[in-house]
Amino acid sequence: MPAVLNLDQIKEALKQIDPVEVIIKSIEEGFVAYSQGKVVVPPIGELVFEEPRGDTHIKYGYIRHDDYYVIKIASGFYDNPKLGLPTSSGLMLLFSQKTGELVAVLIDDGYLTQVRTAAAGAVVGKYFAPQKIRRVGVFGAGVQGRMQVEYLRYVRDFKDVIVWGVNQGELDRYKADMTPKGFLIQTTFDPEEIASTCNVIITATPSYTPLLKAAQVRKGTHITAMGSDTAEKHELDPAILKKADKLAVDSIPQSLLRGEVFKALEAGTIKKADLVELGTAISDRKFQRQSDDEITVVDLTGVAVQDIQISKAVWRVVAGRK
């Protein structure tokens, strides 16, 4: 029988990964393998439901010659809150690449996706954020607005954070949650306050209209754009991508179809040839930030190799305990 882990057991396993840099490193290695063409990722499977409204996505793949392959199933059922249930649920299945056997069922309800996404932000920070962070500005006071900041601290030293949100309640909760973790939190409704005081900006909203304009982005700013993951959403003025000295994406094929890059290509501010993959940038210093004056933008849409890597990281802990 395969191991079956619930969310508490998965969180417990993650806590035992010490230091947390091990998780970040494994996601980093995943991006490198992906950009080297070593990862097999077939098209995403999809089921759409109308009554009640919902959708389920099946993402799956493997790194060639690795020990495992992973199938992730994630769903969003948008009327669930009326029933007192969370909108999202999901799981990751880890199989042996040697025998096909099911090794582990990780019923994480989407939590591992949050972790691997935050860890990707840390990988981006490691190669693109200025060495000395003045203040981190965050658009979006949700889960990723918190976790991106927490994970970034594993690769850069900083304390000052300013968060932008849509209502004071969510900003107050953000401050209440993050202050005990050692951050000095300011809140704002004014994007300019973020643009003018932060040299690292994280966008983590489901926005359909740009939050920042190109004229607001100062020399020396790094932006991690991780909120937009569809053809409709975007958080940055397409002119910002043109203004960037360095522009990277987690996956070129995906960014041609969704996120900030898709919008900028559509607007004609950038060309496909301007794109470099994160995994390529990790392996080649010339694609990384070169000085404290450069503007860098990295657009993340989420890649199945992150799911593969985080599942394996959890499983290594559990298997080691056996």
Added chain:
Amino acid sequence: MPAVLNLDQIKEALKQIDPVEVIIKSIEEGFVAYSQGKVVVPPIGELVFEEPRGDTHIKYGYIRHDDYYVIKIASGFYDNPKLGLPTSSGLMLLFSQKTGELVAVLIDDGYLTQVRTAAAGAVVGKYFAPQKIRRVGVFGAGVQGRMQVEYLRYVRDFKDVIVWGVNQGELDRYKADMTPKGFLIQTTFDPEEIASTCNVIITATPSYTPLLKAAQVRKGTHITAMGSDTAEKHELDPAILKKADKLAVDSIPQSLLRGEVFKALEAGTIKKADLVELGTAISDRKFQRQSDDEITVVDLTGVAVQDIQISKAVWRVVAGRK
């Protein structure tokens, strides 16, 4: 937490479905819903591995306005026998169509696929086999060669069975296994012995060349062809499909791409317009066997709605016990 059932628990649950006709009925209802266009079945997901050789298929779908949706993951790793492991493994995941939540993980190692395939054979028998079976002829002494016969007995009264195989050892094992179940088993290496003495024939082999020729098929014969499920495999001379008075398939879209019908279309012995779906035939008597003299052929390639129905049938037992 969802329920997680292993193979023993799944077999135990199946035993509690009393009478077995309930399973056959649920598969029958699945075919009807499918042919009425009520079933959503997206394209199959696939992962192919080279070292060691293996493949994994993800089949999924749902009946509109039903309570559940199902994702089936099935793999074949062809070097497993060298490790003393079975080639196939797999599981079915049952999710709520109301909330997206994972309800049950059925780690059946492919067994439920065997059951739903045998039950489909019984549905075919119910509407196409002559009322009075003289003898059942089976090509293939494997799992389906056994289970098709066992399930057929739920819809027709018979005892005499003759089985064709490729070596005496497998035929002897077949006889040893099936005799205690109340069947009178003969064995043969000669297809003509089957064609000349049986009015129900089941083909359950992975053959790439026809086992039966058109001239051998007598008036009044019913053939259930369930072995071929790819574009390469077939078990029947394409002229047999032309000779048939009634010809049905489980899924028209699938049969255009694989199995006996694909080969016969390719050979030009039949046209797409000759095809009727099993679900349509169940609902409309004129597509079923009309007399003891007719030749009928039904080609099964396997449809995801069968997986949906069998998972639900198992889950109803388990949920009822809770």
